[in-house]
Amino acid sequence: MASSNIHEKTHPGPRQYITIAVILVLMTAIEVGVFYLTITPAAMTGIVLLLALGKFSLVVGYYMQLRFDDRRFLYLFTVGFVLALAIMIALMALFGSLTR
């Protein structure tokens, strides 16, 4: 039978959560703003992907509390995420979408 033990964890509080939400909204606003700029598609893609990665990391790190949780959860999720990226790159390379 599994028994239980109680221990202290440090999590962000409501104030930090609201700060992160404001940052997420601002990053989304910048993304949409960049969409309406007349720049090269490569530059637009780079900026939007960078902002998306930032938003992704903020949600995973703070809202999903991966930054404060056991590292093994991080490793488990990272394996899936890296495999997903590998699948995407492999599929797109296979069908010539990376060079189009």
Added chain:
Amino acid sequence: MAHVQSIEEQTSTGLNNRKLLMWAFLGSDCMFFGALISTFLVYRGRSGSSILEFHESHDAIKDAIGISAGGVSLILILLGIVAFAFTLMAVRRGIVKRIIPAVLVLFAIVVIFQSIWIAGHQPEFTAHECTEMGGLVLPGGESCEVTLAENLLDIPLTSLSTFVLLMSSLSMVMALSALERNNLPSFRTWLTATCILGVVFLGFQVFEFNAFLQEGLTPRENLFGSTFYVLTGLHGAHVTLGVLWLSSLVVASFKGKVTQKSVLDVEIAGLYWHFVDIVWIVIFSVIYLIGAYGIG
């Protein structure tokens, strides 16, 4: 930073098995969505053109009751905002049962209105709209040759739905934080807000799908239609499941089954909800913004 007392089970790994399973599931779901997103990107720009006939607009709602569908929508949106405010207030005061009949009636009206609108509404399609979509008016001036794809994506509308989903993630963590502080009324309010925001997001998706169908883009129309509906539809299915899961927690909290001891249950549901959010972050950036850039 808040210090939180948590109860962890002693297992062979030292980690809670349910939480471990949820993280393993989310990792595998990354691969699932990765495959769908890359399939969309592989077939991007490979959709053939469609021939659309020009036609006058038709509003079944106006025919039936004399008020345009837009007017009814405005009234329903205002009623929805009032219902939203009353629901949050009732949840906080613990008098949900009193307002449930009114909210159900409003919900039924919205569903009936949507059904009639979807079945009977046909927007006007003119030569001007054809050229705006990047199409070609065919000789005779009665039809348009256009590729139904990224030119249909509505960035302002999707930006708004993205904002709604981001806010639902905030309300989810606020609900968890309230439960950790053993503040049950606040927990119920935030979790109810999360459910409502999830439903609003789904409403945006239904609206978008309907707009696409009105333009003639069905899942069978071309490669864009097939890959777009499968990807965003499955994301919508994930959101629907999340709304049902979180709603069940709200109901359970009123029955006294969710207490401070249930923090882990809520945290696991929250992990799922935030995952739905991060998938949408990727879809919005890659499919909508990058996909539609330089087309509109």
